[in-house]
Amino acid sequence: MPHVEQAPLLEIEGLTLAFGGVKALNGITMSVAPGSITSVIGPNGAGKTSLFNTISGFYRPQSGSLRFDGEDITRLPAPERARRGLARSFQNIALFRGMTVLDNIKLGRHCHLRTNIFDALLYFGRARREEVALRAEIEERIIDLLEIDHIRHAPVAALPYGLQKRVEMARALAMRPKILMLDEPVAGMNREETEDMARFILDVRAEWGVTVLMVEHDMGMVMDISDHVVVLNFGQKIAEGRPEDVQNDPEVIRAYLGSSRATEAPGATPAAMGAAA
Numbered sequence: 001m002p003h004v005e006q007a008p009l010l011e012i013e014g015l016t017l018a019f020g021g022v023k024a025l026n027g028i029t030m031s032v033a034p035g036s037i038t039s040v041i042g043p044n045g046a047g048k049t050s051l052f053n054t055i056s057g058f059y060r061p062q063s064g065s066l067r068f069d070g071e072d073i074t075r076l077p078a079p080e081r082a083r084r085g086l087a088r089s090f091q092n093i094a095l096f097r098g099m100t101v102l103d104n105i106k107l108g109r110h111c112h113l114r115t116n117i118f119d120a121l122l123y124f125g126r127a128r129r130e131e132v133a134l135r136a137e138i139e140e141r142i143i144d145l146l147e148i149d150h151i152r153h154a155p156v157a158a159l160p161y162g163l164q165k166r167v168e169m170a171r172a173l174a175m176r177p178k179i180l181m182l183d184e185p186v187a188g189m190n191r192e193e194t195e196d197m198a199r200f201i202l203d204v205r206a207e208w209g210v211t212v213l214m215v216e217h218d219m220g221m222v223m224d225i226s227d228h229v230v231v232l233n234f235g236q237k238i239a240e241g242r243p244e245d246v247q248n249d250p251e252v253i254r255a256y257l258g259s260s261r262a263t264e265a266p267g268a269t270p271a272a273m274g275a276a277a
């Protein structure tokens, strides 16, 4: 059978976003294949967070378009994008710290709750009971998959940072997303926590087929688990491809050399950095 390429789940075309005179994004075109783990990397100020905020609908681009699951979402507000299956975590954890782990996870399902009075009136009895049971089952699967059963009743504020990050991912998963957007999922984690998180991301993809789009500075982790890597610098895409290709791209190494994160350059051996200088 001939190989047929699947249509991208997310297609970004010519995205431009400016803050005053600063072009945080300058004509970014990229796509995310269904079932892939796609990572966006780049030195500080490259535009990664701006890209995430534009995809999830917090920022409105000056030009360009976004298609998600075959539909144009460029003008849709953030909650509607979430409802359609774009879920994200945040660089700085955005959990309700006084609430328990379980209650935080339950909040993830809010985007699917009915808000229309007619829907609500029609929605009672068996259908409702079935949906409640289904949600509870999904929450249990998430808790099991992310190994957080032992802390389900703990207040989030009492947990170490690495576990809080895991709970944030659990909450995003409770939205039953098509794309899970992870903003620096291992920032501030030690090696062991990082390896755990990498394993959870792979498990989530394998078991649920969720597509993952992440921004991350930890090059080891990005290169280990990504299928596709997109590199930004000063708001522009300077490279993309398989981890091994991006790692050896002289322009990518040069971009990191000029930044405070030179030692994090993909494949930053002294020889490679000397060659790129």
Ligand SMILES: Nc1ncnc2c1ncn2[C@@H]1O[C@H](COP(=O)(O)OP(=O)(O)OP(=O)(O)O)[C@@H](O)[C@H]1O
Residues within 6 Å of the ligand: 019, 022, 023, 024, 042, 043, 044, 045, 046, 047, 048, 049, 050, 051
């Ligand atoms: N709300 C804002 N107002 C003004 N300028 C902004 C705003 N957000 C981002 N910028 C500017 O846009 C550019 C891209 O920033 P962005 O935060 O997207 O980069 P980044 O790649 O996520 O950086 P980091 O790795 O440090 O998180 C930077 O020059 C930044 O100063």
